[in-house]
Amino acid sequence: MFKFDFQLEEEDEDVQIPSLPTPTAGPSTTRTAASIDPTQEKRSLTDAERCHDVSLDELLKSLPVEISYSPLYHSSLETPLLRRDLFDARFQLYNRAESTAHPDAAANSDPDPTGNRQTEQAGNAAEGDEYVDAQTDLIPGLYEGGLKSWEGGVDLVEVLNGVGVEGGVGEWVRGGRVLEVGCGTSLPTAYLLRSLLSIPPATTIATSTVKTTFHLQDYNSLVLSLVSLPNLILAALPFLPTEVLHAPDEEEDVEAVLPDLEQPGNIHITPALIEAFKALLQEKNVELVFTYGHWAGxxxxxxxRNPKDSQRGAGYGLILTAETIYAEESHQSLLDVLRAGLKKGTKGIEHVDVGLEESLGDLKVGDEWKRRPLRDGGDGFVLVAAKVLYFGVGGGLQGFLERVKASGGWYKNVKEWVKGVGRKVVQVGW
Incomplete structure (x- = not known):
């Protein structure tokens, strides 16, 4: 069993990737039917291959009354990025399992006379109970490691922080459509959302008709509710009214009890905070979309949504994915998602092969993708963050990139880290 030297969670926890057992249905499995290709006829999906959308309102209902968070410091960031603590997410899972073990109490508290919500909650709790105590970060077909923060997500944040358009990252992403595949803790999307919300109000008012869409996908629905959405809310905290940030029963001066957003702490998820978060999204014209399930679906x-004969401009201008290529069996499914989701723009993008020696160090100033806002009419592209090799699992970056080229795509290195386990961020497109 291989242990990563790089850890982002509690220092006393080992971040591990185990050897894979025989695959079952899930993102890390081989599909027996022909792969879904945007240029070919579709095929029927099995139940295990389907995906499902879940609304923001439904996910908000699943939030606990309080969450614990810690700041993620990085040399490329002026202020740390907040993320929910892993132990806090696990504690919520334990509480779910406990409430499921007492169905009478759940029935008395559930206003839904059909019992559908009880059934769904029981299913989610059972799902979480399967992996919350597992001594592994990967259970193929059940849990894909989404509760933990992996270094690839932080690498994407560092790369995105290097965008050089006037107005910064927020102006670059404003009006764009972004999909994060296998989002887990959604650190890259949280960073983009925070950057967008930081745009001065005067600029926002002048361009409020331009919608920005963030679409987050993970295999597990519980990952979306336990860490993905909470981290987006944490990213928005600096821009919410101060009166919604303090404990609901505090009688002290509001300014004296406001949380320090650069230190570990707790935030009460009150109805007022939730409404303020939704109002902020509406004010900034931000749409949040959530999907869980198999990549085939x-x-x-x-x-x-984006058929090959549709008008140009449909699809996503940016697709992000980190630490999702560890199993070779999943490469084709992931490629199907990337190809089907990319926007085909009204302007082309220059595809230049870049040698390894040219890609080391900081991002090249000449990279076109970082100089053109996502709302412009260029082709969409993908940023893939991955380890060069996933020991004990079988997947690796080179094998994935060979599949990209075989499918008619292109790629170039964006940035590389050679200390410890080798990692890269690579730009991919078709």
Missing amino acids: LAAELQD
Whole structure:
């Protein structure tokens, strides 16, 4: 069993990737039917291959009354990025399992006379109970490691922080459509959302008709509710009214009890905070979309939304994915998603092969993708963050990139880290 030297969670926890057992249905499995290709006829999906959308309101209902968070410091960031603590997410899972073990109490508290919500909650709790105590970060077909923060997500944040358009990252992403595949803790999307919300109000008012969409996908629905959405809310905290940030029963001066957003702490998820968060999204014209399930289903759904004969400009201008290529069996499914989801723009993008020696160090100033806002009419592209090799699992970056080229795509290195386990961020497109 291989242990990563790089850890982002509690210092006393080992971040591990185990050897894979025989695959079952899930993102890390081989599909027996022909792969979904945007240029070919669709096929029927099995139940295990389907994906499902869940609304922001439904996810908000699943939030606890309080969450614990810690700042993620990085040399490329002026202020730390907040993320929910892993132990806090696990504690919520334990509480879910406990409430499921007492169905009478759940029935008395559930206003839904059909019992559908009880059934769904029981299913989610059972799902979480399967992996919350597991001594592994990967259970193929059940849990794909989404509760933890992995270094690839932080690498994407560092790369995105290097965008050089006037007005910064927020202006670059404003009006764009972004999909994060296998989002887990959603650190890259949280960073983009925070950057967008930081745009001065005067600029926002002048361009409020331009919608920005962030679409987050993970295999597990519980990952979306336990860490993905909470981290987006934490990213928005600096821009919410101060009166919604303090404990609901505090009688002290509000300014004296406001949380320090650069230190570990707790935030009460009150109805007032939730409404303020939704109002902020509406004010900034931000749409949040959430999907869980298999990549085969996601590829089919994206193909329906963005058919090959649709008008140019449909699809996503940026697709992000980190630490999702560790199993070779999943490469084709992931490629199907990336190809089906990419926007085909009204302007082309220059595809230049870049040698390894040219890609080391900081991002090249000449990279076109970082100089053109996502709302412009260029082709969409993908940023893939991955380890060069996933020991004990079988996957690796080179094998994935060979599949990209075989499918008619292109790639170039964006940035590389050679200390410890080798890692890269690579730009991919078709």
